[in-house]
Amino acid sequence: MENSIQVKGLQKSYRQLHVLKGVDFEVKKGSIFALLGSNGSGKTTIVKILTTLLKQDSGNVIVNGFDVVAQPGNVRQSISLTGQFAAVDEILTGRENLVMIAKLRHVKDPLQVADDLLKRFGLADAANRRASTYSGGMRRRLDIAMSLVGESPLVFLDEPTTGLDPEARIEVWRIVKELAGNGTTVFLTTQYLEEAEQLADRIAILHEGRIIVSDTLAALKKLFPPAKVEYIEKQPTLEEIFLAIIGKKNEN
Amino acid sequence: METIKNYYLMDMGVMLGRSLRHIFRSLDTIITVTIMPIAMMLLFVYVLGGAIQTGTDNYVNYLLPGILLIAVANSIGYVSYRLFLDKQRGIFERFNSMPIARSAALWGHVLTSLVSNAISLVVIILVALLMGFRSPAGILSWLAVAGIIALFTLALTWVAAIAGLSAKSVDGAGVIAYPIHFLPLISSAFVPTASMPGPVRAFAENQPVTPIVEAIRALLLNQPVGNGIWVALAWCVGIMIVACLVAGRVYKKGG
Ligand SMILES: Nc1ncnc2c1ncn2[C@@H]1O[C@H](COP(=O)(O)OP(=O)(O)O)[C@@H](O)[C@H]1O
Numbered sequence: 001m002e003n004s005i006q007v008k009g010l011q012k013s014y015r016q017l018h019v020l021k022g023v024d025f026e027v028k029k030g031s032i033f034a035l036l037g038s039n040g041s042g043k044t045t046i047v048k049i050l051t052t053l054l055k056q057d058s059g060n061v062i063v064n065g066f067d068v069v070a071q072p073g074n075v076r077q078s079i080s081l082t083g084q085f086a087a088v089d090e091i092l093t094g095r096e097n098l099v100m101i102a103k104l105r106h107v108k109d110p111l112q113v114a115d116d117l118l119k120r121f122g123l124a125d126a127a128n129r130r131a132s133t134y135s136g137g138m139r140r141r142l143d144i145a146m147s148l149v150g151e152s153p154l155v156f157l158d159e160p161t162t163g164l165d166p167e168a169r170i171e172v173w174r175i176v177k178e179l180a181g182n183g184t185t186v187f188l189t190t191q192y193l194e195e196a197e198q199l200a201d202r203i204a205i206l207h208e209g210r211i212i213v214s215d216t217l218a219a220l221k222k223l224f225p226p227a228k229v230e231y232i233e234k235q236p237t238l239e240e241i242f243l244a245i246i247g248k249k250n251e252n
Numbered sequence: 253m254e255t256i257k258n259y260y261l262m263d264m265g266v267m268l269g270r271s272l273r274h275i276f277r278s279l280d281t282i283i284t285v286t287i288m289p290i291a292m293m294l295l296f297v298y299v300l301g302g303a304i305q306t307g308t309d310n311y312v313n314y315l316l317p318g319i320l321l322i323a324v325a326n327s328i329g330y331v332s333y334r335l336f337l338d339k340q341r342g343i344f345e346r347f348n349s350m351p352i353a354r355s356a357a358l359w360g361h362v363l364t365s366l367v368s369n370a371i372s373l374v375v376i377i378l379v380a381l382l383m384g385f386r387s388p389a390g391i392l393s394w395l396a397v398a399g400i401i402a403l404f405t406l407a408l409t410w411v412a413a414i415a416g417l418s419a420k421s422v423d424g425a426g427v428i429a430y431p432i433h434f435l436p437l438i439s440s441a442f443v444p445t446a447s448m449p450g451p452v453r454a455f456a457e458n459q460p461v462t463p464i465v466e467a468i469r470a471l472l473l474n475q476p477v478g479n480g481i482w483v484a485l486a487w488c489v490g491i492m493i494v495a496c497l498v499a500g501r502v503y504k505k506g507g
């Protein structure tokens with residue numbers, strides 16, 4: 001089995017609204033695949049179908065060798081999902097959230113698994129605080145950590161950095177790269193070309209219900225308009241300014 | 253599928269543990285659910301009680317069954333609220349994308365409703381004892397009372413689940429509480445239906461709370477329960493089955 005995901009002719013409507021009009025793509029095992037599309041283009045709909053939360057109207061979807069309609073139980077055994085909005089239990093502490101998921105995944109030592117993940121995600125100090133007191137970035141990290149319990153071979157991340165400040169975003173990028181380094185297949189969606197560029201081995205662009213291109217970054221770059229050489233003063237981006245200031249603070 | 257079945261009870265235990273933590277960490281919920289009926293009981297016994305003719309010499313004895321049902325009815329809004337938040341925050345989606353039985357998360361909430369109601373009802377009964385409530389009922393009658401109240405709680409909990417799962421806003425989730433609050437008020441919980449004017453009396457005598465209140469009262473006072481208890485059970489079981497099926501469908505559809 002070379003492909004973790006195989007999608008053919010995928011269609012989905014919400015009443016009149018024809019969101020997916022025949023989507024095809026494949027995701028290679030062990031790769032990072034980015035689905036790039038603007039807000040409302042249907043990224044979350046695709047994620048929900050691939051993770052068995054929603055039924056497609058037509059088309060074939062195979063995840064880790066299992067059909068999502070015929071064998072949803074097997075699919076769920078072999079994936080994990082981090083949804084678009086951080087699904088953490090705010091009344092529980094960070095540790096309790098992780099222990100709960102570890103118990104539901106029936107891992108051997110839930111407390112140990114939780115502690116390891118807390119350390120790995122820089123949440124050890126906040127482990128015994130309720131998740132409602134966490135910042136957006138911490139909540140997202142906890143959310144992703146919860147998806148990594150049980151070490152599924154395929155992880156879905158739906159807009160993992162939307163709404164995060166630049167520092168937290170770079171932290172999430174680091175986590176995603178580390179995951180893929182360990183051989184996990186990552187399917188992520190994003191609205192930002194830059195994020196796809198940073199992370200993905202392969203980028204697919206979803207537009208008006210279809211994948212208009214799906215290729216490696218290098219191949220895609222050939223399709224983009226050539227870079228123009230212009231002599232203008234380059235203003236640093238907000239992100240660069242922000243990081244420069246934060247960096248200075250840390251040095252002091 | 254085999255493994256899912258083996259783990260079902262364990263998973264439900266995890267879900268129950270989670271919801272119980274929610275309840276004990278927002279104690280105001282359980283306090284509200286307990287205090288309000290106690291306040292009503294005090295009001296009715298010490299302020300209005302002298303003017304109410306029920307044919308029993310001890311008004312607390314007459315009143316307690318209705319107060320217990322009011323406590324259950326009050327707790328129901330919180331059930332839909334908690335379910336709504338789980339749906340809105342993507343918690344159900346997280347669980348549903350995991351290899352656990354889909355209904356475990358839902359049953360966790362339902363069990364939680366049973367447990368938290370049991371706690372507040374015990375407190376209310378203790379207060380009633382202090383106020384002079386006395387019952388000649390034996391252990392079997394008390395078990396029967398517990399069973400009827402548990403069925404009533406389950407029935408209302410599933411109704412609340414429908415509301416919570418299909419609501420589009422927090423306010424919408426809570427709306428279900430209002431009509432349910434009214435049912436005990438227009439029943440024989442406070443005064444016998446015979447004292448009510450025609451149409452009100454007709455409603456009071458034919459809605460579920462009246463036979464349930466009267467069955468519990470008869471059991472606690474060691475009086476014959478008659479056919480009323482079957483009517484009471486039929487209401488509870490009927491509402492429970494219908495609401496459970498509808499809630500299950502709404503849950504599967506994802507709200
Ligand atoms: N449950 C739903 N009912 C009706 N319309 C929906 C529903 N979910 C999503 N949509 C619509 O489908 C389109 C695609 O949504 P979505 O998949 O969430 O896009 P994205 O994740 O790319 O922002 C949007 O126009 C959205 O409004």
Ligand SMILES: [Mg+2]
Pocket residue numbers: 043044045084158159
């Ligand atoms: Mg989306």
